[in-house]
Amino acid sequence: MTRQNEDIGALEARIGHSFADRGLIGAALTHVSAANGSRRETYQRLEFLGDRVLGLVISQMLYEAFPAADEGELSRRLADLVRKESCAEVALEWGVQAFIRLGESEKQTGAANAAILGDICESIIGAVFLDAGYDAARALVAGAFEARMRSPRRPLRDPKTALQEWAQARGLPTPLYRETARRGPDHAPEFTISVEVAGYRCAEATGFAKRLAEQAAAADFIAREGIDQGDRKGVA
Incomplete structure (x- = not known):
């Protein structure tokens, strides 16, 4: 109130x-x-x-x-x-x-x-x-x-950068981000974004700005695949 x-x-x-x-x-x-x-x-x-x-x-x-x-x-x-x-x-x-x-x-x-x-x-x-x-x-x-x-609460390398570097280190194409849904009022839209990496399942996330949704999708992909953000080579 x-x-x-x-x-x-x-x-x-x-x-x-x-x-x-x-x-x-x-x-x-x-x-x-x-x-x-x-x-x-x-x-x-x-x-x-x-x-x-x-x-x-x-x-x-x-x-x-x-x-x-x-x-x-x-x-x-x-x-x-x-x-x-x-x-x-x-x-x-x-x-x-x-x-x-x-x-x-x-x-x-x-x-x-x-x-x-x-x-x-x-x-x-x-x-x-x-x-x-x-x-x-x-x-x-x-x-x-x-x-x-x-005391930063998150890795200093943002998830999109970490994911891109990981993909490049494995010889994969640059991750592709797509808007899959948009909802809410015009002054405060909510975006759903998916990230595609060749050979892997897409990850999807929602945010109140496309950039935030992209970062969240990249973070979800990283967490799902067990990628170490401090290691560009990721997991074998």
């Missing part, structure tokens, strides 16, 4: 920032389905800004924390930290689902939607940046992401 403005203080305490402009946090928590005739009152623009602020802050954190890492390693670490799933996990840790403002069409399942939660995480970062500047946004991001940065 959506909380009223007077209860936003509980969320501010969790994220460690009190807003001078409560309108910013209100917009950051408002899905387009709950807009009163204006998308400017929703989180879309703040999510756009927060995505860029998050990328900049994480890039700076990585640059300072891993002085011996090359560009490739830094890029892989960045991609893992800023992916929608990571942002959705942070949003859940903040407890934002109780404060999200949804329209009737989204109230049944929207608050638990990983794509919405990821967007909300980024919109809150954008709102803090506008409310108090870069240092405040960096403090917010560092508090939420530093432990993840120090």
Whole structure:
């Protein structure tokens, strides 16, 4: 259930920032389905800004924390930290689902939607940046992401890259990804993607973006075939 403005203080305490402009946090928590005739009152623009602020802050954190890492390693670490799933996990840790403002069409399942939660995480970062500047946004991001940065929860080589390198090492063609289904509303479609590797059964997965579904399909293939992501030759 959506909380009223007077209860936003509980969320501010969790994220460690009190807003001078409560309108910013209100917009950051408002899905387009709950807009009163204006998308400017929703989180879309703040999510756009927060995505860029998050990328900049994480890039700076990585640059300072891993002085011996090359560009490739830094890029892989960045991609893992800023992916929608990571942002959705942070949003859940903040407890934002109780404060999200949804329209009737989204109230049944929207608050638990990983794509919405990821967007909300980024919109809150954008709102803090506008409310108090870069240092405040960096403090917010560092508090939420530093432990993840120090101890990655997933292999640094993304599943698509790992699968492609594994296939190439075995002399197989590049894995082929196909969209097999699409469902859901236009503003939040859900894609089902299959990955084909010559001589093996297809693996299939679903995600709220084609890229996420492709990565998930590759990960499912890797898990099913027992491929070691640290070994390009995989299993015999």
